Amino acid sequence: MSDTFFSGAPHWAWLIILYFFVGGIAGGGSLLAAIVDWFGAPEDRPVARTGYNVAAVGAIISGALLTIDLGRPLRFWHMLFQSANFPTLMFKGWSPISFGAWGIFLFGLFSVLTALGGMAEEGRLHNPALRAVGGAVRGTLAKVVGGVAGLLGLFIAGYTGVLLSVTNRPIWADGPWLGALFLASGVSTGAATLILLAPGRGATEQSLARLSAFDTKALVVELLVLVLFVASLGAVNRVWLSFWGLVLLVGVGFGILAPLRMHAQRRSLAGAARLVLLGGFLLRLATIFASEGIERYRVAAGM
């Protein structure tokens, strides 16, 4: 029996699941946007801009979800500054939730700046202050800021899994692969989101095809990591003999295998992307609730 079964559930539920999902998309989107921005062709520019926008909106939603989820939302800033010694910074490099808070904060800052830059470039900013900020982020600066946002996006997509691992909870702390898994899922769902949204910003067929081709690889990586994750859980896998195990199975089937098959058959890009999003959501739903739902001690006694 794993010692994790004696710990208590932190009541991380729908808001946190949504955050993990949205954060993953934002992070993945930001990463892909930056890569396209840095290494892509000029005609891929709409993809980059879409990615930065997804990152900015996602970061804002993420921050809001995290804050609402707190027991005392008005004290959200206690994670960034020492409440008794403001403005001394509050930072623990070994605590995912601490460096994660900083990560989300910086990610939000950089992705919003980048997005503003993009919008200024398109002339879509009417507020003078925003236009001033957006106008400043251009050229090389825009590329650097976008690059940082991309790297932070990679971090945001992955640290949530590490956060779960650095606990004493069943499933989460029983294997080391959750960070990698969430990262892969974040990137695949990020790509899927761009596939769905970029056409609205004028992305080309070619851009979308490349994104889709990449998403296939990301899904393969995700599947591989998922297998490693499940294998690492060992006896704890008994937990999956539950509703949440079914959810995970559905998530894998519809969210990974089905899109891979559709990509192989060159069927609807958008349809596959929607399934990838569904799969990414179900993956988080299953991993969070399977652990949350364990009635501690009683299950332990039965194991």
Added chain:
Amino acid sequence: MAEAMGFFTDTTVCIGCKACEVACKEWNQLPAENGGVRELSGDSYDNTRKLDGIHWRHVRFIEQFKGPYDGRWLMMSDVCKHCVQAGCLEVCPTGAIVRTQFDTVVIQSDVCNGCRACIAACPFGVIDINPVSGTAQKCTLCYDRLQVGLEPACSKACPTDSIQFGAIAELRTRAEKRVAQLKSQGVAAELYGADPGGPLGGLNSFYLLVDKPEVYGLPRHPELPTTNLAKSGGLSVASAAVLGLLAIVGLRKRRMDEQSRGGGGNV
């Protein structure tokens, strides 16, 4: 720092009276669940079931019977372990959880913002949200009482001295004597958490048990949550590198011949 203080709980003289639970609630002004109107749990005489934000002490009842009247009924008053290496303190992102001069671990309710990372970090399931304050709460080892030289409310109320409060070093000596006495009487007694070289650097609330720790709802090898950090982080970085490379390779600007083939989707 003053001397390390803590609890030694001798489960062999616990009579399950729950005076510790009530004394704790009274001193710390913790509410009853649903105002006290509740349903019978059906789990022996345990109707509060677990430690959480409004139950900082909990008496566990374990019925071990082979048939009518044939067995034993174990009882144990459980509480925060005040680990020498405390997982909750480690992960707390607000600095609300601190170590005191008594080597105890205390959550400052005015700093905590209810992120609940400590709940998942604790290997013993000690911490939970107090719905009144919206913050994570647990036993403070009566920090306010200790500061004015009083012993904690629970040990003060314990009629049989199953819960003993004192300097850890002295408690350990006392506990070892009691184990030796029980062993001489043929009782399989062992200490849990008394070893400073053991898990988490020893527990400043340790126990004398007569069965396996799991029977009492205690993990055999409690660990710090951060033991998982390097491995999980490393694998994340590795997968990030793989995916990043794949993305750069897949999304980079193509030479003209590749572009004319109409996309790179079949790599």
Added chain:
Amino acid sequence: MGSNMAECHPVAFRWPMKAKLNGAKLVHVDPRFTRTSAVADLHVPIRAGSDIAFLGGLINYVINSKRWNTDPFFKEFAVNYTNAATIISDDFKDTEELEGVFSGLVKFSEPAFWPYNGLEGRYDNATWQYKRGPRPAPARVEITRTTAAAGAITKDLIAKRAGPPFDDLVRSLKLGPAEKDPTLQNPHCVFQILKRHFARYTPEMVEQVCGSPKEKFIKVAEMLLESSGRDRSSAFAYAVAWTQHIGRPGAGVMALRGHAAIQGSTDVPTLYHSIHGYMNAPSALRPHETLRDYMAAETTPTSYYGNTPKFLVSYLKSMYGAAATTENDFGYDWHPKILGDHSHIASFAAMADGKVKGMCCVGQNPATSLNGGATRQALRQLDWLVVKDNWLTETATHWYLGPEVKKGEVKIEDIKTEIFFFPSTQIAEYDGSFTNTQRMLQWHSYAAKAPGDCRTDSWFYHNLAKRLKKAYAGSKLSRDQGWNNVSWDFDPDAGEEPLYPGEISARKVLREINGYQTADPKQHLKGFAELKDDGSTTCASWIYCGCYPAWDQNLTARREPDPPGVPGAHLKWGWAWPANRRVMYNRASADLKGNPWSERKRWIWWDPTFVNPPDPKTGKPVPKGKWVGYDVPDFGATKAPDAQPKPDGIGLDALSGTQPFIMRADGRGWLFVPAGLVDGPLPTHYEPHESPIQNPLYKQQTSPVHKVWAPGKPYNKLAVVGDPKFPYVISTYRLTEHYLAGAMSRWLPWLAELQPELFIELGKGLAQEKGIKNLDWLVVSSPRGHIRAKALVTDRIGVMQIAGKRIHHVGMPWHWGWMGLSTGDVVNDLTAWVGDPNVSIHEGKAFVCNVEKA
């Protein structure tokens, strides 16, 4: 045994646990495996209602054991410190000869003026008396008397209204010396009677009657023998008065009282049948016509109770103050006399017949009490009812929320009772004293003022008394003169601020209880040795005399423990009656010569070299030697172990230096009880009134003198022996988490959440037979009614083999009612108005029921 000390007395249970840490063995004999069993070294299951069979088995086993018959300690103790060697009247017949009853059984007819004694038979104990020889006589006293009937000299003294002093009257009551056989061989000696009486209580019989496995029973007996002897002792919680160990440290029979201060409530009693300090209440059924008649009937001349006239006169002075004079026999004629059994159930049986007009329920919740349906029916017959409590209890709300009203069987408009509710203070909101189970008084001060109109119980009765005084002041009726002459002065003195408007002075009450020189109330009595029978001393309760030895010296408020490591009696912590003694009869902790039985078990001992100061009263020199030790000696402090009784002495002068039991007429512990118990001189197993089996020991099924109140009434139906409709044995009991009828716990969220609902504990075997799962709703029924409860299926209770039958045992805690945060049906709706004849205690711990799925 028969006690769930860990759950019902968790604070006192500290000491058994300390003893356990010192290596003591703990045995628990109980129908349930309780929290006490959990920490015991051995738990032995026993069917409820069969304790005497188990204890009788232990007696039989021990006195026939090799150890008892070879270790001289046992016989030395028994012959000298108990009445084992005493010869009983030739006319005595034991249960062995009369198929389960003792000699002297006569029919009892209920008197028409109070037909609530619940009896069909009673014992005349004339044949149970000691066989006595002629007394070498001082001239003034009658030569021989062999029965309790007053002799001619006594009658003459009463007729002449002799005394005070009443010494001659007391002396005239002396009996001839009891015959003894120190070899314990005489077939009529107590030891031989005892041996024959318990011979049939074999381990096999114990197994048949109690359902306790024979091996476990023998193990208990062997453990008991192991922990007995010169340097060992054992204690019984709630067992019968049988042990070799009374008066020694770490030993004795523990009277675990049910409430925090219930000891105090019997010392200065709220009991109907006794007046302060365990004197019997004057009774219309006994020869108590005049003061001297009472003294003649109630005084034991050859024990400390030889001082009864002093206790009584000082008590009457406290009752009637200056109005109590020598001429009017200190107001004795004003004192109320009881008419019969006025105990709880008897009073409610009378109430159900409309014989009781009004009732003050102060801190009591009878609506959930014994035979709840009958009790509530009785309450509905009242003209008025006062409820004074912390919350609106079931008793205050039975008229609109009781189960009968809810079911529509009773209409609210048909209830004519006028009900008054008075909000009450909590214990920490007033000053006063507790008397705990160790007879120790501890003063407490209020911690907080009560909210609103909450008032103390003493406030209620004090102000009621003052109003009644005023109301009857003008009455010339002779029946009112007693009340008009009652002295009632408890208002705080000038300068003393009352805690609440109209509140009494609690210190003043304790001063009155302690007593003082009548001529100068500021001169307090320092102990009961100062009491006089001429009215010159005033003392409400002689046993408390000395707790307040000076106007400003309240010993009950002391809080000075002995230093650690000393086997101390903590004599400076509070104050214990009598005379601050912590172990009663502690003379028995030393051997005949006054040396400790063993160094390990020393408590008090005779120091022959102690130089005594001259007698303070007479100035005469006192010979060397004194009882010394950790405790206050429960003996004449300078009475040498070789002291002989004075031929015409009364009180302690009639006892020798080796008779430790100074409250007994023969100074010895009674293994055979010639007087005082009304159901026989020796414990005998009878079946409970409602039992699944025939009595395996005797033809006599139940005690021939047990009580059934309201027999034959529709609200007190009883099951027949082996009733197939009610096949299970049930015990009701208490939990640590709740207190009695729940008024102090079911309203308190912190306690309510610990035990939130009523449940019934039943074995896995019964659950399987009936298809019952844990937490299923069940209907539990008895001939009196049926209730619902959730099932708690456990192996802590279960099936037993009783007299060849497989009998399931179930149990229910009885704390619940319909009010409060933690609610449940009233378990006492199942219990009956059946009880024991000595103290009228109900049989709610052993009766029968049925259990079905709801």
